[in-house]
Amino acid sequence: MRIDCPLCGSRDRREFYYQGDAVALTRPAPDAGEAAWDDYVHLRDNPAGPTRELWHHEAGCSAWLEVTRDTVSHAISDVTLAAGKATA
Template sequence: MRITCPNCGERDRREFYYQGDALALSRPAEDAGLDAWDDYLHNRDNPAGETRDLWFHEAGCGAWLVVERNTVTHAVLNVTLAEKATP
C-alpha cells in the first residue's frame, strides 16, 4: 500500500505508524472501571470497507495524517493532515 503524505509525496506504508480509527476512540475517565479500560486498550472494530484512520509519518516528516482507505481493496481514497481534517 502507498500513502501520499501531503508534505513528502507518495511513500510506502512502512514509513507510517498506524494509530487506529481517526474519530471513534475516546479515552475513559481516570476513575472508569477495569472493564472500560480493558475495552479501550484491547478491543477495536475491524470493518470491511471504507475507514478513516490516523497514521503517523514516523520515517518521514513526523506529520499526523487522516487516511481514508478501503480495507478490502487497499485503495487509499484521501490523505489529509490531521490538523486540517474535519470530523
C-alpha cells in the same frame, strides 16, 4: 501500498507508521470499573470497508496524516494532514 503525503508526495507505506483508528474514543470515568476499562483498552471495531486511520510519516517529514482507506482492497481514497484534529 503507497500513501500520498500532502507534504512529500507519493511514498511507500514503509516510510509510515500506522497509529490506529482516527476516531475519538470516550474515556471511562476513573471509577468506571474493570469491565469498562478493559473494553476501552482492548476492544476496537474491525470494519470491512472504508475507515479513517492515523499514520505518522516517520521516515519522512514527520507529519501526522488522516488516511481514508478501504480495509478490503487497501485502496486509499483520501489523505489529509491531521494537524488541528482532535484525537483521543
